[in-house]
Amino acid sequence: MKRIILLYIYLFPALLCAQYRVTGIVSDSIGTPLEKVSIVLLPQGLQQSSAKDGSFAFLLGSNTRIQFSMVGYERKVIELDKGRNQHINVVLSASQQKLDEVLVNTGYYKVDKSRVTGSFNAIDNKQLQFNPNGNIIERLEGITPSLQFDRKFNVNENVGEPALRLRGLSSIQSSTEPLIILDNFPYKGSINTINPDDIESITILKDAAAASIWGARAGNGVIVLTTKKGRAGDAIKVSFGTQLVLSDRPDLFYNLNFLDSKSMMEIEKTLFDRSYYKKANQTMLPDYVSLLFKLKENKIDQTEFDQIKNRMEMQDIRQEAREELYRQAVTQRYNLMLSGGSTKNRFVLSGSFNKDLLNVIGNKAQRYTLRGANELKLTSQLTLNTEVQVARLDNVNNGYNLTNLNGTRTLSPYTFLRNVDGTAASTNYKYLREYVEQAESTGLLNWDFKPLEDRELLNKSNQSKNLLLAAGLNYRLLDGLSLDFKYQYQNISNSSQNWYDKDSYYVRNLVNQYTQTDMTRIIPYSGILEGGTNRNIVNHNFRLQGNYQKKFATNYELSALAGAEISANLTKDLPGFRLFDYNRDILTNQIAFDYTNLYKLRPNGSARVPVPPNNMQDITERFLSYFANASLTIQDRHSFSGSVRWDASNIFGVKTNQKGVPLWSLGAKEKLIAFDFLKNNWLSQLDVRATYGVNGNINAALSALPSAFFNNYDLMTGLPYSQLRSAGNPNLRWEKIKILNLGLDFGFLKQRLTGSVEYFHKKGTDLIGQKLYDPTTGISPVDGTYYIDNSVNYANMITKGLDFNLRALLLQGDFKWSVNTLLSYTSNKVTDYMAASRVSTSSYVTSPVPTVGKSLDQLYAWKFGGLSAENGMILTPSGDQDYLQYMNNAKIEDLEYVGLRFPPWQGSLMQSFNYKGFELNANIEFKMGFYLRRASIDYSKLFANGIGNRDYERRWQKIGDEQFTTVPAMPTNVDNRRDALYANSMVLIEKGDFVRLSNIQMAYTFKWRNVKSVQTRVFGAINNLGMLYRANKSGLDPDFYQANYPKPRTYTIGFQLDF
Incomplete structure (x- = not known):
């Protein structure tokens, strides 16, 4: 043993x-x-x-x-x-050498990108951190192809949110914005209420196979935001982050529409000598003109006149405004997240707080968010998901800037904000300066407007609240077969409130205006509280979905889903209010006013007591959808996909809902690398993809039923009235977008060099467009404008383009160097549209008119005929100065087709350097192939409103100047057509191409030696660094060429602690 x-x-x-x-x-x-x-x-x-x-x-x-x-x-x-x-x-981390092996989230299902046939862009959390500023959508700029940011509406002080295009335009009159999905359902709230730190990844769905699952709302593409989740079986993890963002003061010297004080005063003196200005009806005159009148009327002597004049000539309102109205913006961000789980659940709880002191003194914003999500395994087969999101966004806009300081006329460059003794100065705002100065002596209230004091006597705020509740059950019936039920409730409320102290200009102006001849005050001299229209949006989404995923005989993998969805969107606008004689302390007010009586106004005219905002609307949108999607992969080489969706809605016509024409897609993918003749050491991936299908687009502003606008009273008669807005359209249906997508994915040298090339072709049919009717119906244009909507489904257009993505890992090891290049091209052309018969030729110049055979981004200009050698006036292309005859008789063929006003080519070059814990990222963006129309001197606007332009200094002044300048001479009379011909002529067209250094980021991540679970990351970033190249010679930023200043440069420092 x-x-x-x-x-x-x-x-x-x-x-x-x-x-x-x-x-x-x-x-x-x-x-x-x-x-x-x-x-x-x-x-x-x-x-x-x-x-x-x-x-x-x-x-x-x-x-x-x-x-x-x-x-x-x-x-x-x-x-x-x-x-x-x-x-x-x-x-396990996704392999860097298998770049396309990532999960793609469509909002209905998640799938490995290596098996999808459609066109997707997957952006992970690391890429989202490259640009730590802006909302979550703005962070995508420059890191994803074909997502275009359109800033043509960024004018004056507006350098904020741009409009979005995904792979160009798909509609003529309807929205061009892509659909935003948060996890599983469309997000109806402001994108600014989403905490970017809550987002784990973003998937952009670009073609029919990718987006058709969203049916009639996917025609412009889909952006899916996936929030962070806890990890099953993980210990509780805590993540805390904070950022400080500093933004430069705006560049107030950027705006071309500005003249120095001396030049403006010379112009005003010339017009004064021509007897252009009249002291009639107490109409506001420029301060220098008032000074000239005082000298002429012997109210001041020459010495006093010269002293004031010299001080005016030395003044530059921009320099003073830079110190008194604007500041360096400061943003503080804080984010805290707890996550974890066990074998039966996983959870995440996060909260954030943002505090913004904006560039304009007196303007600020705050945002609070709270989010909790939990996944609980009730049984081995049944899983419950719940989520709560709460967000609140507060904005205060008490500040004055160089735009809202403009009153009856544009602010003069010699305006003072402070007096010599440092006290707040009274600026020229609405009325004749002399009339304002005499107000108190006639028994009226002080009528001075002092912006530096006034911003402290008001509180103008708006608030947005968002509540999102979601719940879902997943039941695993059999191996590979499960059933999902999801519900989401979203409640959004937007409100605004303005309070004015009794000494604010707003109150004093109203009191004085409505003070009668016998000095009776119709408006009480007390505080005023106003509430704007309150909007409340309630959204319900229900979805029942079956999922099946199974592998057969190791060579076949089938994924399929089918389900139904019901959604309702309820929008209600409630009227605002205006409380006179408002006392903030004891909350009393006066509402007993006769709103029907006409009162005499000072300095002239008559009006009723201002009524509160009374806009009301109640809109209900309901959708019913059935959908199915399936994909089959054979031997991990051949992939096939198909989807179908049927949509119905109460905004569609009855006939459309009865027909229920489905939207669908088909796709295929082949991994060519599996073929023996392509197997070699240098080629590691070669996939071809093809999809075709039909997506939809909805114009929610239209209805199948007639609609009218109702008002309480007519300004002339005082009686209630209504106005027909739409005759209704029982055949109203969704717009259809037929999309073909061809793609090639490649990889070389063991995925050291990877990329893709895609061609897409979108054909929009049944697009909404204005259609000509028999004039006897009452639906006809007046001077090219329709006052009764006549939009029907009939128009067509084509959009096509290319996407190119190339990523190279140039160095690897301890020191890594990677380069990612993005390039996209898009173009569009209208193929069927019936323009109003009386659209003037001038309309093609001032704004795009849908034209068959042309792009919706077309840019036309008047041909430039040069300047007259005799008087320096602009000549028509006919060589004369008969502007009325030329412009009235001109045809579209007489215009110069310039090209496109929106860049067809855009791209970026991002370089990343990594050494152990150090990171350095830099991104260069470029846009090519487009044109812009810069501003120049417009003498009609200069004379009437004081709007100047630097080109005035280059104007024609003597015979022979026409050989060296294209800027017309200052005329002796006002002719709007002459100024319009010049303002919209070819001579002011410039190329918009540019290359911009968008942002640079540096970061260091280190782990604590003794505590492996603790990780710290510190980083710094600079955004909007400046232009590396611009084609225009005027120093304009083509993204903000209509704005008062480009987006200021920002500096960010941040700290992230994970343990």
């Missing part, structure tokens, strides 16, 4: 070692459990795979290491604490 025991000890020494149990869960970077991960015990090589929920378990003896690997993920080896039972959570 003793010999037998010794033999066992010799042959099986492992039996003498104490065994211990190791369990765990393996998941990806966003916490999704990974099934069939290869788990190998080292060094013996024993192997098993993770279960469907990512779990695994071992009974170990001498093993101290476990290796985890899966296609598309980096291999990971875990060192074990030998000799004790333990539970470990393993997170």
